[in-house]
């Protein structure tokens with residue numbers, strides 16, 4: 001296999017990684033010259049956010065624990081008002097993709113630097129992609145201003161992430177890696193990260209489910225999350241992300257769980273059209289066939305593998321198929337209504353995607 005022509009544009013940013021790295025947050029804030037940081041979290045992670053604010057002392061301008069899934073416009077407005085009221089010169093987003101998304105909504109308006117302290121594996125901290133939901137529709141875009149300036153990855157903060165949430169969040173990271181391998185804009189560096197990201201998650205997840213306090217496994221999974229986020233930030237995604245975006249936006253299905261149930265079927269859809277990507281993914285998982293390996297990994301972790309178990313009704317299969325073929329993302333195998341319908345139906349039933 002040769003090397004195809006490619007374009008590669010590395011994104012700026014500083015990553016501080018390792019157990020206990022939250023202790024270095026103060027230095028990082030000082031290094032950025034920040035004097036009034038607004039600390040963001042979900043209501044459920046408020047006490048962690050307060051701890052973070054205490055750590056930076058006088059450089060904290062307060063805690064805003066108003067983040068919710070998919071950044072509804074009202075929550076973005078409230079957070080922007082709060083940031084303006086306290087005269088914030090930076091945001092520290094402590095949490096998963098929802099909290100980092102709220103930080104991005106503020107940065108989009110005011111251009112403030114974001115410091116991200118991720119506590120899930122979703123990967124938003126490594127991307128310039130923002131999203132805001134208004135009137136049931138999620139608008140997304142890319143803007144370099146929303147890319148966090150510093151990311152502090154401390155695996156100690158992930159010990160409290162319940163095993164079920166850890167598994168689906170990690171499969172979300174694996175989805176970025178799988179689609180990165182067969183992306184229209186794939187490049188050798190992103191593919192290295194993608195393959196190693198899949199390997200890290202495949203190795204660490206069974207250990208996390210067996211023992212959520214295994215710091216070695218937690219560290220490896222967070223490393224995989226960094227790689228997954230980096231791939232998402234670096235190259236374009238394909239049918240899997242389009243479908244999950246549609247399912248989340250129109251049916252309000254839970255983000256990471258939807259990724260988990262759809263991924264084996266999206267990979268199966270592209271199985272014959274992207275043989276090199278499939279071989280690399282299979283090698284990373286230590287299996288013969290990537291779609292089957294993805295299914296078996298997630299199922300072995302106890303994840304729900306059928307969209308019907310996530311609240312999707314059978315009559316929605318056609319609607320989702322219709323919406324997913326409108327403005328389709330580039331995909332290695334042409335996106336057809338019939339093909340996508342079969343994919344969604346398989347994910348709805350939760351079949352194992354065996355070769356036919």
Ligand code: NAD
Nearest residue numbers: 042044070096097098119120122124127129157158160161
């Ligand atoms: P989330 O941020 O919604 O978190 C899920 C829940 O877990 C929340 O209640 C949160 O408080 C809790 N939680 C988070 N970390 C925890 C921990 N360590 N211990 C205990 N509880 C914890 O979930 P997510 O999957 O990280 O993010 C999903 C959102 O992120 C979606 O809206 C998705 O579209 C977005 N996203 C955006 C990008 C991007 O590049 N823009 C990338 C990935 C995901």
